[in-house]
Amino acid sequence: MVLIPTPLAVIVAVILLASGVSVTTFAAIQLVRRKLRSFARPQRVRALERSLGLTREEARNKRVVGFFHPYCNAGGGGERVLWTALAAMQRDHGSDTVFVVYSGDVGAGEGKASKDEILAKVQARFGISLAPASLLFVPLSYRWLVEDSTWSRFTLLGQSLGSVLLVLEALAGLEGVVPDVFIDTMGYAFAYPLVKWMYDIPVGSYTHYPTISTDMLARVRFRQAGHTNRSSVASSALLSRAKLAYYERFARAYAWSLGKADSVMANSTWTRRHLEGLLGVAERADGPETVLGDAAGDIGVRRRKGGAAEKPQPIHAASATASAPTRCVRTVYPPCDTDHLSAFPLSTASRIPSSSSPITIFSLAQFRPEKEHATQLRAFAALVSPSPPGPALLPPSIDPSRLRLVLAGSVRNASDSARVESLRALAQELKVDAQTEFVVNAPFDEICAWMERASVGLHTMVDEHFGITVVEFQAAGLIPLAHASAGPLLDILVPTPSGTPTGFLAPSPSFSSSGSQEAEPLHLSFARSLAHILALPAAEQDAIRSAARESAKERFAVSAFERGWNEGVQGLLAAASVSE
Template identity: 50%
Template sequence: MGVATFLILPLILFVTWVLISFYAQNLRVANRQRRSLVLEGLGLPVNLTTRLVGFFHPYCNAGGGGERVLWTAIASIQRKEPDIVSVVYSGDTDASKSEIIDKVKARFGITLDPSTLHFVFLDSRRMVEDSTWPHFTILGQSLGSMYLVWEAMNKLIPDLYIDTMGYAFTFHVVTFLGRIPVGAYVHYPTISTDMLLRVKSRKRWHTNAITVSSSSILSKGKLLYYRVFMYYYARSLRTAQFLMANSSWTKNHVDAILQHADPLLDALHMPLLLIPQPHKAGLESAEIVYPPCDTHEVATFPLEGRERVILSVAQFRPEKDHETQVRAFEHLLKAHPEHSQSVTGSEVKLVLIGGSRNTGDAARVEGLRQLAKELGIEFIYLSVITQDRVHFIVNAPYPDMLQWLSKASIGMNTMVDEHFGINVVEYMAAGVIPVVHASGGPLKDIVVPYNGEPTGYHAESPESFAEALHLALSLGPGEELAMRQRARAWAIQRFSEEEFEVGWHKSGWRDWVFPPAPVSLSQ
C-alpha cells in the first residue's frame, strides 16, 4: 500500500501539472481575441506593435499616495510612450472609467488620456480585504490576491505586468498563466524583519494583537508563521524582473528579503527547481524611485501669515495611527494651555483630512470623533465650548486639501515605519513645518537637515509629539520662516514629479516591453 501511494502521488501531481499547463495555454490563445477587442474599443489599430502594460491596483480610486504614483506613472507613459496602452486592473466596480479619470483630475490634478487607458474591473476584490481574513490576515490577503489576479488574467493578459499595491504573490500566477515579465513598485514590504522582531519581543501592535503578544505560546506560533511567510514572500519577490522601492527604508528591507534564505525550507522545495520558469530574474536589489509629490502648485503658497492649524493628511487606515495624533493634541493643550487661549488669538486647531475606503475606515473615523469628545479636546481650558477645535474632513476634494495646506502651520504624521510619506513632502513644499515619527522614510529620506539646518521635528510618543508641536508653535518669526524655506527648498529639489519620472523611466521596465533586438553576427 505504501509503495502504491508512493508511485501514485507523483503521477497525480504530474497529471495535475499537465492539465493546468494546458489550461494556461488555452488562456493565452483566447487572450489574442480579448486583446483585439480592447484595442478596437479604444479606437486603435489591431496589431502586434501596440504593447499593453498592466498595472495591478485593486484600489485605484482610493485617492491616496499610492494612487498618485500609479496615475503619475501612467500619465508619464502616455506622454513619452504614446504607442503603449496602460491597463489598470481595478476592483472599483462602483465607478466607471470616466468617473475614475475625473476623480484623478480633481484629486491630484493629473490629466489622463482615455484613448490609451483601459480598465479591467474585477469582481473579487473582497478576497484582498482585511475584513475577509480576520485571522492570518497577510497570508489570507496574499492567497486572495492570487485568486484576484487569476480573475484579472482570465479577462486580459498584458505584455508586462506591474504590481503597484504590494501583492507580490500574484507574480507566480501571472508568470505561469501569461508567460510575461513582471515587476513592481514597492511602497511597503508585506512582511519585514521589523515585524518579526515585534512578534519576537511580544510588542503589542496593529499587526500583533494583545491576545498574541501576551502569550508566549501564541507568540512562538506566530513567529513560525511569519518565518514561513517570509520565505515565500522572498521567493515571490525574486520572481520579478525589476523592483522599484519608494525610499531607502523600503529598499533596505526589500534587498534584505531578496537575500533571505531558510536552509530547511530550501531543502523541502528542491523539486520546484525542476519546474521551468519563463524568465530567470536573479534579482538582487531594488532601485529607489522616490514617489511623485505635488511640489509645483503648493510651492507657490505664501510662507508667512499662517494660521495656527496642525494638519494631518492621511488615509484613515489603522497603520496611520490617527489616535496618536488626537492624544498628542490633548497632551499639547494640557501641558501648554497657552495654545488653547482663543481670547489671545493663540488657539490651535487640529485638522485631519483623509480618504475613507470602506466601512472599516468609516468606523475608524467615528471612533476618532468619539475619542476627541471623551478627551474633551474641543473645550479644554475654555470658558465656552467650541465645536471646531478638531476637524475631520473625509474624502476631501483636491482643492480643499490645497486650501488647508496653504494656511496650516504644522503638518503631523504619526505612522511608525512610514515607508515614504508623500504627505510629509507635501507639507514641506507647501511651507508647513513637519512633525513626524522618528522612523522610516520621514526620518531617513525626507525630514533631514538641509545645508546643515533642521527642516522639521521627529517624535515617537503622544507626549514627545506634543513637545515637538509646542516647539514648532513657539518658533520666533525669523526662525519659523527660515525653517519653512529650508523645508520647501529640499522638497522641491528632491521629490518633484520630474524626479519621479526620471527614476521611473530608468528603472528598466521599458526593456521588458520593448526588449532589445539581438545583435546579428554578420554586423
C-alpha cells in the same frame, strides 16, 4: 461554448502540482495553461475594440502595459504614484501602447465609479490629466479577497492568496486582459510566480510597503504589541513563538515570490532595506540601487538594546546558485507636486497673521488604522487641555483655544467611514471636538487651501514606508512633524548640510528587553514636539519652512520620479513584444 477555468480552479491546480500529486494532475494543469494562453490574444483584441474603439488591426498591433492597482480611486500617495507613472508613459509611449488598469473601483453599484469619474477625480485630487483614448479599465469583482476585513485570522496569508486569485481574474476572467508588461503598483508579490509561469511576460513591481518586514518579525520576537501584533499575542510566550514561526515561513515565501519580478522598485530607503533583508542580499553602501538574486533562505533580524530596530540584516540566500539572475532594487521616491505647492506663501506671518489668529495643525492621510489618527487626537487633547497630573506643554504666550486640528483624508469603503465616526466620537470623549475638524474625500483644491493656511503638518504613522504627505507639507510651507521611523526619518526630514532642520521627528517610547514600556505614551511624545514647534520664534520657523521647501523641490519633484520610473521600466518595455 468553451469553459474558461475559474481562478479558484487554477490556483487549486497549481497547489496540487506543487505538492507533486500525480502526472495526470500535471498534464491537466499544462492543458489549463495552454487554453488560457490561447484565449488571451483574441480576448484582448475584443476588449480593445469594444472599449477603445480600435480596429482589429490596430488592436492586434498595440503593445499593452497593465497596472495592477485594486484601489486606484482611493486618492492616496500610492495612487499618485500610479497616475503619475501612467501619465508619463502615455506621454512617452502613447502612440503605440495601450494602458490597462485592473481595479475593484470600476463598475456599477455602490462605491464603484465609471472611467470618466475616476479620471475626473485624478484631475481634481492630483492635478494629473490622462488620455482616455489609450486607457482601459478592467473591473475586479473579487477585490474583497484582499481586504483585511475578509480575513479575521491569518490576515497576511489570506490577503496574499486572495491577491493571486484577483490577478487571475484580472488576466483570465471574463473581462480579463493579458498585457505584454505586467506592473504591480501595490506590492502583491505572491501573484508574480503565477503571472510568469502562465503567460511568460515581464513583471515589474513598485513596492510601497513590504507585505512582511523585518520590523514585523522583530515585534513578534520581542513580544511588542502594535498594529500588526495584538496584545493578546504579545503577552503570550507560546502564541508569540507560534506566530514567529508562521511569519518566518511567510517571509520566505514572500521573498521567493518577489524575486520573480524582472524589475523591483522601492519607494524609500526603509522599504529597500527591508526588501534587501528579506531577499538575502548585501547592501551596496547606501546607494539607490542594490543587486539582488532569485532566492531566499534564513530570516535574520537583530535588535538594539531598548527595542530599536537595527538596519535589516540580509537573509542568507542558501539556495542561490551562480546562474541565478540578478536585478536591481531601485529606490524611486514617490512624486510630489512641488511646483504647485511651492507657490504658497512661506512665512509664519502669512499663516498666523496676528496674536489672536487661529493656529492650524493639519493632518493628511487616508483613514486607515495604521495612520494612527487616534494618536493625533490624544496628542492634541494633551496639548490644549491637559488633565492633572498631566503637564502644561504650551508656553503661556499661546492660548490653547487658538489651536485647531484638521484631519483630512480619503475613505475607501464602509470600514473606513465607520473609522471616521469612531474618531469623531473619540474627539468628543477627549473634549476637543469643538477645535477639531474632519475633511473627508475633499478635492485637491480644498486640500491645497488648507495647506496654504496651516502652520504645522502632522503625521503619526509608525514605520511609514515613505510619507508623501510629509513631503507635501514641506513643499507647501508647513513645518512637518512625523514619527521618527522609516521614510520620514531616513529620507525626508533630514537636516540641510548647514544643519538647518527640514522638519521634526517624535520618538517612540522605549521598551525594556521584556517588552514593557519605560517611557511616556506616544501621543505625549507628539504633544511635546508640537509644543516645541509652536514655541519657536517666527524667524526660526521661517528658516525651517524655507529649508524644508528647498529640500522637497530638489529631491522629490515629479521630474525626479519620472526619471527613476523610466529607468525601472525600460528593461520591461524592451523585453515585451507584440505577437502577430
